[in-house]
Amino acid sequence: MSAAEFRAVSQVFGDFTAVDAIDLTIPEGKLTTLLGPSGCGKTTSLRMLAGYLRPTGGQILIRGEDFTTAPPEKRNLGMVFQSYALFPHMSVADNVGYGLKLRRVPGPERTKRITEALEMVGLAHLAGSRPKQLSGGQQQRVAIARAVAIQPNLLLLDEPLSNLDARLRLQMRAEIRRIQSETGLSVVLVTHDQDEALEMSDQMIVMKDGRIQQQGSPQEVFPAPANRFVAEFLGYENFVPTADAQLTVRPEHLQVSLGSAETSDGLSLPGRVTDLAYRGVDVLVTLSADAPGTSEPVRLVADLRATTAPDLRIGDEVTVAAGPAHLVTLPA
Numbered sequence: 492m493s494a495a496e497f498r499a500v501s502q503v504f505g506d507f508t509a510v511d512a513i514d515l516t517i518p519e520g521k522l523t524t525l526l527g528p529s530g531c532g533k534t535t536s537l538r539m540l541a542g543y544l545r546p547t548g549g550q551i552l553i554r555g556e557d558f559t560t561a562p563p564e565k566r567n568l569g570m571v572f573q574s575y576a577l578f579p580h581m582s583v584a585d586n587v588g589y590g591l592k593l594r595r596v597p598g599p600e601r602t603k604r605i606t607e608a609l610e611m612v613g614l615a616h617l618a619g620s621r622p623k624q625l626s627g628g629q630q631q632r633v634a635i636a637r638a639v640a641i642q643p644n645l646l647l648l649d650e651p652l653s654n655l656d657a658r659l660r661l662q663m664r665a666e667i668r669r670i671q672s673e674t675g676l677s678v679v680l681v682t683h684d685q686d687e688a689l690e691m692s693d694q695m696i697v698m699k700d701g702r703i704q705q706q707g708s709p710q711e712v713f714p715a716p717a718n719r720f721v722a723e724f725l726g727y728e729n730f731v732p733t734a735d736a737q738l739t740v741r742p743e744h745l746q747v748s749l750g751s752a753e754t755s756d757g758l759s760l761p762g763r764v765t766d767l768a769y770r771g772v773d774v775l776v777t778l779s780a781d782a783p784g785t786s787e788p789v790r791l792v793a794d795l796r797a798t799t800a801p802d803l804r805i806g807d808e809v810t811v812a813a814g815p816a817h818l819v820t821l822p823a
Contacts, residue, residue, distance in 0.1 A: 492555050494519045494645055494677035495540060500549030502535050502701075509535040511701040512549065517645070521693035522671050522678040526685065527724070532701040533681045534649060540679065541647055542566050553644055564593075569638030569646045573653055575630045577622040583633050584609070584618040590641040608636035611670060628659045635667070639674065646671075648680040652687065664691055685725050689713060697721050719821055727819070728792045731758065731782045737821045744817035745793035747776055748810050749801050758813040762791065764803050774800045780811050 495517040502510040510532040517523050525533035538544040540551060542563035551559045558566055569590075577586050584605050591601045609615040612632035622630055631651060638646055648667070652660045668691050671678050682688055688695045689709045696706040697720075705717040716722035719730065722739045729745065731738040738758060751761065762780035774795045782789040791811055803809070 492519060493517060493552075494521075494554065495679075496552040497536070497540075498550040498552070500536070500539060500546045500551060502532070502539060502544060503547045508701050510539070510546075513701070513703050515696060515703060515706065517677060517679055518694060519677050520675045522668065522680060522691055523694045523696065524680045524682055524688040524692045525696050525698060526682055526688040527698035527704075528683055530700075531698040533698050535701075536698075537647055537649055537679060537681050540645070541568055541570055567641070567644045569641055569643035571631075571634045571638050571646070571648045571651045573650045575622075575634040575654075577630060577633060577637075579622050581621075582618065583614065583620050583622070583625070586622065586633055587637045587640050590637060594641065604640050604642075608640040611639065611673070612636045612666070626659075627655050628663060631655065631663055632666070635670065639670065639676065644677070646676045646678045648678065650681055650683070652682075652684075660687075667691065689725075697724060715819060716821070722819065722821060729789075730821075731760070731780075731789055731791075732785050732823075733783065736823050739819045739821055740813045740817050742775070742792045742794035744813050745791065746812045747778070747793050747795060747801065747803070748812070749803070749807060751808075751810055757815040758811075758818055760789075760791075760811045762809050762811045764805050764807045764809060765790075767803060767805060769797065771797065773797055774803075776800075776803060778809065778811055 493516045497513055497515045499512045499514060500510060501512050525536055527533050535544065539546050542561060545560060550557060553566060587608050588601050588605045591604060606615060609618055612635055614629060614632055652663050655663060664687060680691065692709050694706065695709055695712055697704045699720050705712055705721050713725055716725055716727065727739045727741055729740050760780040760782060762778040764776060765779050766777035768775040774797050776793040776795060778791045779788040780791050
């Protein structure tokens with residue numbers, strides 16, 4: 492049985508369609524990310540799953556039961572917000588136990604589950620502290636502990652790492668993944684960060700304009716984007732038109748050599764260096780290349796290892812190449 496399922500679910504606000512008849516399945520015991528830019532419908536989808544928004548069309552199932560019109564408190568879902576939403580006047584332990592108290596969990600059982608949840612996130616020693624005494628990362632852990640303590644059917648995370656600095660974000664990615672793995676929880680994470688989605692997901696769902704563009708595991712989606720939008724969102728910067736399609740290749744898979752060179756297969760284009768950016772470990776080379784499918788020069792970007800990159804200068808005539816294994820063919 493799936494943890495949750497959307498069947499032709501829509502959300503319309505006046506003349507604006509935020510979510511357009513999407514079908515998706517949230518697998519049991521896995522971490523699923525809803526990924527896309529602002530306004531793509533990912534947070535609206537999460538809010539409908541949580542019960543804060545009622546769909547204007549379609550059906551939402553949780554563990555096989557229809558919860559389309561059920562209020563949030565009937566769904567047994569844990570939710571972690573961008574702002575953490577901790578109660579400042581309560582201790583860490585009381586924050587974690589708040590949902591248990593609302594559910595009338597008896598005192599001894601409540602204490603046991605609070606302790607277990609805080610131990611799981613490594614904060615048992617701060618049970619008596621107030622939220623204002625904690626760092627941002629610690630507050631985030633308390634919010635997760637509170638959501639997990641109620642033993643939810645689903646754990647929903649709405650951009651939970653966006654308020655943390657880069658170092659803490661990396662730490663919390665690993666922490667959330669560990670918690671999910673240890674508990675076997677079904678987790679839905681909303682994010683606009685493709686690195687976050689790739690690192691954390693069992694399944695990723697890429698959205699645009701209220702519609703699902705592609706879904707699958709990171710290992711399925713990343714090397715084979717379904718269209719140009721998905722490719723660009725996942726960091727593909729190079730697009731070369733051909734007679735009936737479009738080729739794309741990532742910057743780290745482009746090779747640049749001085750002068751002209753012939754290759755038997757894959758991509759090989761004459762070009763000229765227009766910009767260089769030395770970044771320590773690598774060199775970012777911007778090029779203008781002559782593509783066979785257009786009369787206009789094509790802008791390409793190559794990310795070369797600094798230790799093996801040729802000695803390039805702006806204006807150099809070069810050959811830009813990529814092997815067939817690194818080329819992705821997109822619809823025209």
